[in-house]
Amino acid sequence: MTAMQPESLLDWAGPIANGALVTLQIAVLAYAIGLLLGLIGASAKLSPIPPLRALATGYSTLIRAVPELLLIILLYYAGGDAIEWLLSLFGLDSRIEISGFATAVGVLAFVQGAYMTEVFRGAIVAIPRGQIEAADAFGFSRWTRFHRIVLPGMWPNALPGLSNLWLILIKDTALISVIGFNELFFTIQQAAASSRAHFVFYAAAGAIYLLMTMTSTAIFERLERRVRRGEA
């Protein structure tokens, strides 16, 4: 390796592209799991069973009240310990290394789920009562009512909030760099440090994030038009 030879953006194109791909993978997976957690959280929050309500309220309140950076670090260490402890309960002593990828997805999904709980709760509450009552009056089971009437009725109310959360999530993936995982931001940091062309690489990172968020904004706009097809 020749020392002191300036490294260009081109030299780092491969790793950066890879980092961007990993960032997208983390974000998409965390989002999908977050959606699921949010739906479960919102259902629990609206359920008639007090302990479920308390649990969901605790989850969404606590997570939303603490800085995400702190949560990521906390969950990174605590999460690893917790899983080790769980395994030891079942007599499994094996030191399972949790991959950085799984940690990143898990932590971000957990945080997203808390915010989505609130988005979904609001969106469900905003469905006109009569529509839910009509489902009841026609003998829908609770599950049928949920997935045939509540879910489709809720999407138009939820999508603006969900689209916001997706943008925040893409940017939050940069926080994952603190646990030393090779996503986009971490790769850029390495490239910048190694080449000393800080501005060039951080500007490139900015452009890549911008590209991701703008593309997804366009997708969300189309989605929103689709779920609002029954509206004026």
Next chain:
Amino acid sequence: MTATNPTTDAAHQKIAITVDHLVKCFAEIEVLQDVSLAVPEGTVTSIIGSSGSGKSTLLRCLNLLERPDSGEVCIAGERFQFGNGQRIAHSDLERLRSRVTMVFQQFNLWPHLSALGNVIEAPRHVKRLGRRQARQLGEHYLEKVGMIDKRDTYPVALSGGQQQRVAIARALAMEPEILLFDEPTSALDPELVSEVLSVIRDLADEGRTMLLVTHEMHFAREVSDQVVYLDTGRIEVAGTPESVFNDPRCQKFASPTA
């Protein structure tokens, strides 16, 4: 005008609904006070009375959208007793409600489904009919209410009268034993009332068992076999339309509009 007189016919006519000493309270207020009522099969009963008299609550107690505090309801072969701490299983509710369907004042169509989608939703997902069969059924009933041309239109693009006709098709598509109408024309512009009433009249002429909460006195008089006049949660007068509308207790309420 129908000539059947439920008081004489009741003896040899099957009873579709019996309401016995029904009481319903909201907070401290007794909205229904000891209401008893029988509806023979194949007849139309109209429930009239001023706003707040409990008529919608009575109707909603029949499909248990409201849970009565005491008394008994026998409907579509199911017996429900209230006030004894007995829980009603969700499966019993679902069975009852697939056989007793309701048309609402505010239509309550599902906005994310087309007219046909609204009509076949319950047959598909409650009765679990196949797609083809449900579609045929849905188109048949949309045709019946004169809405087949709008089968792919979403509720937002329909007038109030059209929405209510779709809602009636939705209630019919379950092929219920009993139809409940909760002020079906009260939310409509005056010029849209008659198209909905004419659909309901056709159903009455078919000999369906129907309960109708309404402010349309002329219409109630015309289509009903039985009229029930409710005042502050009590049945003041009940009987044939002529006897109820000619009763002095009801006249004060009914004559200004009738």
